[in-house]
Amino acid sequence: MGDKVIVNCTVVDGRTAEGGAPVPDAAVLIRGERIAAAGPLAEVMPQASEATVIDLGGAYVTPGLVNMHTHLSLSLPGAEGEGVKAMGPHDLALYMADGARRTLACGVTTVRCVAEKDHADFALRRAIDAGRVPGPRVFTAGRALVCTGGHGHEGTDTLECDGPAEFRRGVRAQIKAGADLIKLMISGGIAGENERIDTPQLSADEMAAVLETAHAWGRKVTAHAGPATVIAEAVALGLDCVEHGYELTPEVAAAMAARGTALVPTLLVTRCADFFEELGVPAWMRARSLGAGPRHLESYAMALDAGVTVLLGSDMPPFWPFEGTNATVRELEHMSEAGLGPARALHAATLGPARWLGADADLGTVEAGRYADLVATDTDPLASASAFRTVRWVMKGGAVVRDDAAVPSLA
Structure with missing residues (x-):
């Protein structure tokens, strides 16, 4: 050129x-x-x-823009999600490639994938890097690590582990596949029928095993996490980032700020009734999502007050048309309007994520x-x-x- x-x-x-x-x-x-x-x-x-x-x-x-909480193979409970789960490997690859194309067209030039099915994210990244498929730059965790029956265990985007030895092996398996970071499920969440948001799912020695192994290999760890008690334990062990953080306290937010643990708040996931309606998500999940909304915003405010680094991540597919724009932009609007302000929102969507990824010399x-x-x-x-x-x-x-x-x- x-x-x-x-x-x-x-x-x-x-x-x-x-x-x-x-x-x-x-x-x-x-x-x-x-x-x-x-x-x-x-x-x-x-x-x-x-x-x-x-x-x-x-x-x-x-x-x-950099979207730090992306699932290009997302399959929530409900009719649409079942359709994605039923895809064979070829269909899934094409589905994810279409999502990558749409994501790039929205102005999202980099994504951090935090649990994708069947390691298809690595094939997608290779295709994008080779110029065969249009899409954003991809940083990925591969499959998220969960306990048996833990959050997200139903899909091929997670790997069930129990005990420190299995979790260490799970970390190494993702790194072997090419993971840039590790994703860990340490509590329940919105999408698990047989759990609550505040259900603790890992023991301290299991979390420590993941963090020690990942850090030894030069990988950061981010965790799906809702309740303050679980987050506090993980932060004390060296967690690098919290996804969601539905139920923080001022004390835990202060600990995150002191440790340098970032927050990707994904505010959309507790205020997206129309998205859930579109996907045919069951009533129990809609109720849990919307019911968590007020506390979620309070937690976000606590993080801002404490000086926690917050980063843009939609959880919804980045390109998804939603409320007159796409999910990435709508999430950024929520972050800005809920106390971050436009200048810091721009930082949370660009330079902040680049620094977390260790890519600020390039992005x-x-x-x-x-x-x-x-x-x-x-x-x-x-x-x-x-x-x-x-x-x-x-x-x-x-x-x-x-x-x-x-x-x-x-x-």
């Missing part, structure tokens, strides 16, 4: 939450897959004499050396997280994958 230079734009990224400033009348020079220069037009253009000009017509340019900002994973919006993301409803142009690795001014696109 020849050089490209993006002009007629304002560059905004997550550094604004740390004292940085937007760059109006900006230009971004792209050489191959990466950004060669970014800054004021007058400084960048002398380096771009032979570059193809991409005029974005006054748009705001941000890094591509998360619009600056030289990073991958040219970029989106353009019509309105200012620092004024409202809803600006991402107006995404109209997406680039990944220097290639334009969506341009609403041209056809066809990936949308």
Whole structure:
């Protein structure tokens, strides 16, 4: 690919939450897959004499979004979920590839998969990296580790283990397959009929075995977790991230902040009645989800007050059409409106996740050396997280994958 230079734009990224400033009348020079220069037009253009000009017509340019709680093979209880569970390996691969394409078209250029069926996520990642399938960059946990009968045990996206030795083997099996991180189910949740959100599911020695083994191999561990007591125990043992955190306390939030344990709150999962209706989710699950909503928001507020690092993750498929936008953007709106604010929401959707993934040398900002994973919006993301409803142009690795001014696109 020849050089490209993006002009007629304002560059905004997550550094604004740390004292940085937007760059109006900006230009971004792209050489191959990466950004060669970014800054004021007058400084960048002398380096771009032979570059193809991409005029974005006054748009705001941000890094591509990072969705940190993704299931491209999601199958919740209900009719639609049963259909996904019944798919053979070939159908499942194509289903997930279609989801990856739709995800990228939304402006989500990186995902963190936190339990996918049959290790199909690794095949999907290879296909995306080889250019055979359009999709986001994929960081994945492989199969989540659960106790016998634990949360999510019904599907092939989890691996049942019991006792420290089996959990150690489970960690190693995911790493052998290519996992970038480990996902652990340490409590009940919304989708398990024979459990409660506050059902503890692992012993301390089982959690310790996972954390010690994963960390020895250089992998972080994230945990599906609802109740404060279970989370407190895992944080004390060195847990790197909490998914959901439905029932935090100020004390546990403070411990998370002190330890550097991040939170992916997935606020959507307790306020998505229409999504559950669409999938035919049973009444017991809908009631449990909506009933947990008020306490979920209180927990999120406690995390913000304590200074916990919060990161964007939808749990719902990132691309799913929902309430006038897609699930990723709707989650970001909830996070912003519930106390985070637009600037910190942008950080939680870009630079924060890149740092957690250990990929901030490549992702998360619009600056030289990073991958040219970029989106353009019509309105200012620092004024409202809803600006991402107006995404109209997406680039990944220097290639334009969506341009609403041209056809066809990936949308």
